[in-house]
Amino acid sequence: MAKSIKSAKLSTNSLVATASASSKPASINFTFSSGIGQATASLFRNGVLINMQSISSSGAIGFSDVQSGDVTAINGICTGQAVISVSVPTTPATPKKFKAGLIIGAFLIN
Amino acid sequence: MYMINKAAAVWLAFLLFLSMNAKAQIKQVPGPVLATDSLKLLKQAPNPVPNPVLTADSLATGNYKDVLNSFFQLGFEKFTGPAKEFKFTATPFAVMAKLDTTLLVDTSYIRYRTLRNLNFSFSAKLDSSFKFNGFSSGIKYALINKRDETVSRAFVNTVLGNVSTKQLFALNSLISEQISKMPESEKSKAILDYTDFTDGVKNFGALSQALQDTILAIAGRDDATKTLAQTIGRNKNFNLKKTADSLYQDMKANFNKNLLWTIGISDTTYKDEFIFSNIVITSELLQGLNNYNERKNDLELNIKTALQLVDDSTRSGRDLKRVLFSFEPGINLAFKTRGTKKSYLEIKFSGGYYHNFSYLYQDEERDRFTMNTTLRVRVFSDIWIPLDIKYDPKSGNLFGYLNVRANFKALGNAAKQLF
Numbered sequence: 001m002a003k004s005i006k007s008a009k010l011s012t013n014s015l016v017a018t019a020s021a022s023s024k025p026a027s028i029n030f031t032f033s034s035g036i037g038q039a040t041a042s043l044f045r046n047g048v049l050i051n052m053q054s055i056s057s058s059g060a061i062g063f064s065d066v067q068s069g070d071v072t073a074i075n076g077i078c079t080g081q082a083v084i085s086v087s088v089p090t091t092p093a094t095p096k097k098f099k100a101g102l103i104i105g106a107f108l109i110n
Numbered sequence: 111m112y113m114i115n116k117a118a119a120v121w122l123a124f125l126l127f128l129s130m131n132a133k134a135q136i137k138q139v140p141g142p143v144l145a146t147d148s149l150k151l152l153k154q155a156p157n158p159v160p161n162p163v164l165t166a167d168s169l170a171t172g173n174y175k176d177v178l179n180s181f182f183q184l185g186f187e188k189f190t191g192p193a194k195e196f197k198f199t200a201t202p203f204a205v206m207a208k209l210d211t212t213l214l215v216d217t218s219y220i221r222y223r224t225l226r227n228l229n230f231s232f233s234a235k236l237d238s239s240f241k242f243n244g245f246s247s248g249i250k251y252a253l254i255n256k257r258d259e260t261v262s263r264a265f266v267n268t269v270l271g272n273v274s275t276k277q278l279f280a281l282n283s284l285i286s287e288q289i290s291k292m293p294e295s296e297k298s299k300a301i302l303d304y305t306d307f308t309d310g311v312k313n314f315g316a317l318s319q320a321l322q323d324t325i326l327a328i329a330g331r332d333d334a335t336k337t338l339a340q341t342i343g344r345n346k347n348f349n350l351k352k353t354a355d356s357l358y359q360d361m362k363a364n365f366n367k368n369l370l371w372t373i374g375i376s377d378t379t380y381k382d383e384f385i386f387s388n389i390v391i392t393s394e395l396l397q398g399l400n401n402y403n404e405r406k407n408d409l410e411l412n413i414k415t416a417l418q419l420v421d422d423s424t425r426s427g428r429d430l431k432r433v434l435f436s437f438e439p440g441i442n443l444a445f446k447t448r449g450t451k452k453s454y455l456e457i458k459f460s461g462g463y464y465h466n467f468s469y470l471y472q473d474e475e476r477d478r479f480t481m482n483t484t485l486r487v488r489v490f491s492d493i494w495i496p497l498d499i500k501y502d503p504k505s506g507n508l509f510g511y512l513n514v515r516a517n518f519k520a521l522g523n524a525a526k527q528l529f
Contacts (some may be wrong), residue, residue, distance in 0.1 A: 033216060036219070046290060058217055069294055071297075077266055080219070080260055100260075101359075106285065106286040
């Protein structure tokens with residue numbers, strides 16, 4: 001019998017992206033080299049998309065409110081190399097390098 | 111008159127031996143399995159092996175790298191003939207990036223497209239006794255270079271617009287969303303397991319049963335990922351990284367068949383005096399003739415035109431009054447391995463038309479036709495040995511030259527120093 005990972009209990013409050021005592025700003029830095037790149041970072045909290053931003057050259061995406069337990073998904077492409085660095089502690093740890101190709105990654109905010 | 115000497119014959123035998131050896135070596139490297147536009151079942155090893163790094167340089171045909179070099183190339187040309195040449199080719203950008211690696215960051219990199227499309231070369235010519243026989247230099251510029259995917263927004267948009275790419279991105283978003291709503295105690299374990307999947311460290315079947323079930327359930331109920339879920343469900347050896355790499359390499363291989371047109375000028379000096387003995391103005395065009403297909407070998411149109419100004423030896427003194435024109439249209443056929451998609455052997459068939467605009471030497475014809483063949487063998491990843499053979503059907507003359515060319519991925523190594 002298939003056994004799926006359990007979801008956390010959802011409540012009305014858990015679905016709302018409100019600041020809390022543990023809220024902090026975070027930036028995701030992208031450095032594309034030996035070519036160009038493009039990426040989109042999506043921030044999920046308790047199964048809800050609360051922020052999504054794209055970048056098409058080296059620079060940073062800023063999330064004004066991240067909390068422990070949030071997950072950010074990174075989808076993109078680099079034609080040379082890319083290095084992604086999140087300004088707050090994450091699992092897996094950053095910076096993380098990507099070679100030419102698709103960028104597919106996810107980081108849990110610690 | 112046969113100008114292919116005994117040494118050339120020995121080299122040819124050596125070259126064929128190396129060709130077989132190189133082919134065997136390349137085949138041993140486990141490469142990504144190609145996927146076409148729709149994701150298909152991939153026959154992958156149960157224990158994934160890291161993919162070989164496939165770069166523009168390693169995948170490019172030898173013919174392409176001879177027409178326009180990306181980084182550095184060292185060549186020892188015509189070393190079986192009486193006039194040998196030791197040649198160094200580079201782009202100004204490669205030299206600059208060696209000194210300042212921040213130039214490789216995209217915001218600077220895209221500004222130097224012109225310099226990356228420019229090749230310069232220096233060579234020392236040697237006689238049969240390996241004594242200095244003149245100095246040569248040249249520049250070449252790509253008037254049209256539609257092959258450089260590293261700065262092409264059109265290429266980026268093609269990849270991002272691909273149906274399979276969208277499915278992989280949608281899966282990543284769905285799984286990230288799912289992990290964000292797991293109980294706190296399970297999140298770290300799940301994200302690390304999932305990261306092993308996205309990095310290609312683990313095949314789908316090696317993930318925890320809970321994560322496997324989650325991926326299939328989540329992907330299976332979303333229209334954007336339903337096809338992908340079916341593919342993964344049928345294949346426990348599905349490797350997300352290999353699949354993503356294969357998609358990208360397919361699209362890059364297709365892009366690298368686009369038009370490349372270069373023009374150039376080169377000169378040679380006398381060995382005893384720094385004045386030109388030879389000036390050559392060239393034009394070279396490359397265009398892929400077939401769409402990329404993992405099972406098909408690559409066909410490429412290659413048209414060379416040159417106007418050569420040389421010393422007319424019938425006149426006293428040194429001049430550049432002998433003007434020769436050549437036109438060589440040809441087809442380059444690249445044989446590649448199935449696994450790594452690298453071409454290991456290339457054969458170029460071309461015709462040659464030569465016209466002399468100036469005074470004819472004794473027994474010389476104003477117009478001449480030849481049939482040419484160039485055999486290129488990749489002996490190592492970035493070292494090619496081209497053998498040029500020209501046949502004049504009218505006179506029955508056969509000419510042969512053996513060269514060695516090595517490309518250096520200096521930019522790739524320089525980029526490593528950035529971080």
